[in-house]
Amino acid sequence: MSKCQNVKPIKISGCYSGAGKKFNKFAISLKGNSKTNCPTTTSEKDTCPDTCPLKESGCYAKYSFLGAYWKKLSNGEVENSFDFKGLLHAIKGLPKGQIWRHNQAGDLVHNSGIIDLKSLTSIVKANKGKRGFTYTHHLATPENAITVDLSNENGFTINWSSNNLEEADELYTREIGPVVTLLPVGADKVTMTPQGNKVVKCPANKAKNITCATCQLCAIPDRDYIIGFEAHGTAKKKVSLIAAKEITV
């Protein structure tokens, strides 16, 4: 007898057996936050890779308004949180064509830094007919690059996160998916990388009337420019130095 036989099957993947089982603290806000204004999820801190250079110093989520909430969620103290199957149900239940953002904090479910293909495939299936997008600080190893590419080819957009313009160039020239990067405080609306690639600053960084719901640039998998996020949050000085490569992490 399959050990999953007594578990109520989820419509998306039947008996779910991916690494998502290791993680059980996810949440969704249908309204999102003031920057997203669309359904927005949060994943527990352990989904972040240990290799993320911002994990212990400068993480936007940790040092922004989100920090306290993320901590509570990760400690299992948020009442309406759910496990990975619950996350899949929540995504599946979003209206057709809905733009939504995965992970205002947290990253993709993984096994010691290897993005879990099974879990991601379930998200891709749940996202069918919707316009989900997210970012990842997992290393762009060949294995992770193939997994991310599969997602991008199938409607769930994953942006590679980089920490400065040089790293953005490296990722962008590999053509493994859309790229975002950190920008120092005061960066122009458009910046060019050392290799001449265009970086467009997230318009929501400054304009209060622009949100992910209206902008949607991060949901375009084949855009021919990089998106830049100006350092902000209480650790913005440090993040700005990281983006300017004045300190290495």
Ligand code: SF4
């Ligand atoms: S560029 Fe647009 S979609 Fe991306 S984070 Fe900024 S507002 Fe949201």
